[in-house]
Each structure stands twice: as structure tokens, then as C-alpha cells.
Amino acid sequence: MAKTKLGRNESLVLEALRDASGAPRTAYQLLETLRPDGLKAPLQVYRALKSLSERHLVHRLESLNAYLACSCTHEESGEGGHALVFAICDACGTVREFADPALGERVKALSAESAFTPRFAATEIHGTCADCRAG
Amino acid sequence: MAKTKLGRNESLVLEALRDASGAPRTAYQLLETLRPDGLKAPLQVYRALKSLSERHLVHRLESLNAYLACSCTHEESGEGGHALVFAICDACGTVREFADPALGERVKALSAESAFTPRFAATEIHGTCADCRAG
DNA sequence: GACAGTAATGTTATTACATAACGGCCATGA
DNA sequence: TCATGGCCGTTATGTAATAACATTACTGTC
Incomplete structure (x- = not known):
């Protein structure tokens, strides 16, 4: 593949x-x-x-x-697929990428409640990074 | 406003x-x-x-x-903003919308760890809904 | 009613994002 | 050799979104 x-x-x-x-x-x-x-x-x-x-x-x-x-080391390709998180600073435009297992679990749990079979999930958080907040 | x-x-x-x-x-x-x-x-x-x-x-x-x-009753507009979740069926195209507090908390926690100030977050889960899986 | 101020709407043109359809090049292995 | 498949190139087109500007409709006030 x-x-x-x-x-x-x-x-x-x-x-x-x-x-x-x-x-x-x-x-x-x-x-x-x-x-x-x-x-x-x-x-x-x-x-x-x-x-x-x-x-x-x-x-x-x-x-x-x-x-x-991609800045993560993906040890992934697990069954439930990936659950990535991006923190996007709307001020300076930089993006930090995470692969958060806890959030991935929550996605799986939510999906299970709805009998939904997840394949891939991404969370995009918009906000302000530390540098921009400090000004 | x-x-x-x-x-x-x-x-x-x-x-x-x-x-x-x-x-x-x-x-x-x-x-x-x-x-x-x-x-x-x-x-x-x-x-x-x-x-x-x-x-x-x-x-x-x-x-x-x-x-x-929007299918949710937003009791929101809280400080941390919204943290919506969408389960998107790639087979039939229908979308279910959630407002999951637990996931919202996880987003806040992750943000705090990075000194990131979140304003809004959305999670989009791609997969297959129960109906389509049943076929 | 006449008027000013503002919110909502209309129109044209353009920018930005993405893919379709087709053909060519070249490595490799039956 | 020549067929196959992967990669690459080009033109044209489709789809999503906004800029810039003109106009109309809804207020309240005098």
C-alpha cells in the first residue's frame, strides 16, 4: 500500500x-x-x-x-485510525500538532454511543498562542 | 451583538x-x-x-x-467557547452533531499545557453510520 | 409626511482552491 | 521487445469564497 x-x-x-x-x-x-x-x-x-x-x-x-x-511520529495506523489535534493561532498563523490519545478515546466512545464506525478524526482548535498573547 | x-x-x-x-x-x-x-x-x-x-x-x-x-440547543457561549463534534458518514453523507463536554474539557486541558488560549474548537469524525454499515 | 441614518439586499467581477481528462516518458521485468 | 505501471506535464474546467460598489427597505425623529 x-x-x-x-x-x-x-x-x-x-x-x-x-x-x-x-x-x-x-x-x-x-x-x-x-x-x-x-x-x-x-x-x-x-x-x-x-x-x-x-x-x-x-x-x-x-x-x-x-x-x-507532519511533526508527529505516528506509531499509529491502529484500528480506530488517527485522532489528530491542531492548535491554530489566528494571530500569527502558526499551528501546533498533537496526537492526543485521550481525545482519541473520547472520539471512540462518542462514536460507539451512536453506533458510528470512525475511520479518521481531526480536531482544529482556533485561538491564540502564548507568544501572541504575550505580545 | x-x-x-x-x-x-x-x-x-x-x-x-x-x-x-x-x-x-x-x-x-x-x-x-x-x-x-x-x-x-x-x-x-x-x-x-x-x-x-x-x-x-x-x-x-x-x-x-x-x-x-444546527441541531443542538446551545446553552453555551461559555468562556472557553464551543467544542462541537460532527460524525460524518462518508457513505450516505449524513452528519450527526454533538456538543460533548468531556471532549471540550480535553481540548481545554491540551490548550493549557501549551499555553494556548482556545476560542473555538470543532472535531470532525469521518466514518460510517450504523445504517450504512448494516447495508 | 419628509428626512437622515442604518441594516439588508442586489449585481458584477474576481480571487482562491481543487480536479478532470488526456498524453508522454521511462524503468523494469515477462 | 513490448507491455505494464508509476510518475510527470499541460490545458481546461469546476467549485468555493470574497471584493467592491450600487441600491432598496426599515427604523426613528421632527
Whole structure:
């Protein structure tokens, strides 16, 4: 299932996201960044992002339509799937990523109550980070 | 802060969402639905959705770019803000909405650990509902 | 009623995000 | 060799959301 090696475009996109370190980037921002490297069309970026997502190397932030290099060591792929948490600072835009087991358990419990079979869950918390609060 | 009464477009959009009962609708789907009622431009729908969101009568499902009539009685507006949970069936598209206090507490705790000040959090669980699993 | 102020609405155009459809290149192994 | 599959490139298009500006409807006041 998981493919073996990253292709050129995938490597470029992943590197660009890691350079951003904590700052999410939209697909079109990535495209601009990577134009000097020869990327020209949105689809090149989107394909790379899709592939990287499937390998759990990047995540999509749904509420921002943006992408983030994964900072967690996923010991995951467990049955219930992943339960990621993102703390998004609306002031400076940086994002911290967690993989919280307790929250994952709560998601499972809630799902069970509704006879719902979860496959994947993500929590996005919007607020203000410590640095921005300090000002 | 909260305005008094719904305008015509707001009422139309809210009604359309409630008619969908559990099924999320995109802004453009709503526009098509409401064309017979005289709506013509996306902005009319988006403005209504924004206003309704601020009143907590509808929610946006980030992972679907779609909107849902709120089914909860929000006794909320507490300090930490809301912590909503959506169980999204990827098979039939229906969505169940919860307001889970335990999960809200976990979000607060996680935030505190990172000196992050939360304002709003939403959890979207993708999976399969009981009906679809039964087939 | 006449008027000013404000909230709601309407219209056009544009930006931003994402995918469809098609074709080419090249490694590798039967 | 040549068929297969993975990766890559390009054009065109679909879908989601907002900017900018004009207009209409609903107040209260005099």
C-alpha cells in the first residue's frame, strides 16, 4: 500500500512545507515557492500533497484550506485510525500538532454511543498562542 | 451583538438547510435550491450563512466545505467557547452533531499545557453510520 | 409626511482552491 | 521487445469564497 520512495515533486513539496516549520501553506503558495524548481501547474502540487497525505507526512488543515508538514511520529495506523489535534493561532498563523490519545478515546466512545464506525478524526482548535498573547 | 430578527435571505437559507435534515449542503447547492425564491448570486447565500453562523444556527463543516443546520440547543457561549463534534458518514453523507463536554474539557486541558488560549474548537469524525454499515 | 441614518439586499467581477481528462516518458521485468 | 505501471506535464474546467460598489427597505425623529 505505502509506496517506496518519494518522487521529485513529492520531495520538493515536502521540503517546502518543512521549511515553513509550523506555518501552514496553501497549495498555490507552495506552487509559487516551487516555481524556480520547475513546477508550473497546480496539479503537480496537489498530486504531491495527496501522495504525502496518504503517507501521513503532511496534513490538510480543513479550516484553512492549507497544508502542514507532519511533526508527529505516528506509531499509529491502529484500528480506530488517527485522532489528530491542531492548535491554530489566528494571530500569527502558526499551528501546533498533537496526537492526543485521550481525545482519541473520547472520539471512540462518542462514536460507539451512536453506533458510528470512525475511520479518521481531526480536531482544529482556533485561538491564540502564548507568544501572541504575550505580545 | 446578536441581532434581533432574521432577514428574508437568512430565513430562506436556514429553512433550506433544515429541510435537508442532517444532510450538509454547499453554498452553491443552496443557491440552486433557492433560485425559485429569487436568489441569484453566491454572495446572497454566503452573507446569510455568515449571519446564521454568528447566531450559531448553522455550522460550517470544514472538511466538506458545506453547511449544516444546527441541531443542538446551545446553552453555551461559555468562556472557553464551543467544542462541537460532527460524525460524518462518508457513505450516505449524513452528519450527526454533538456538543460533548468531556471532549471540550480535553481540548481545554491540551490548550493549557501549551499555553494556548482556545476560542473555538470543532472535531470532525469521518466514518460510517450504523445504517450504512448494516447495508 | 419628509428626512437622515442604518441594516439588508442586489449585481458584477474576481480571487482562491481543487480536479478532470488526456498524453508522454521511462524503468523494469515477462 | 513490448507491455505494464508509476510518475510527470499541460490545458481546461469546476467549485468555493470574497471584493467592491450600487441600491432598496426599515427604523426613528421632527
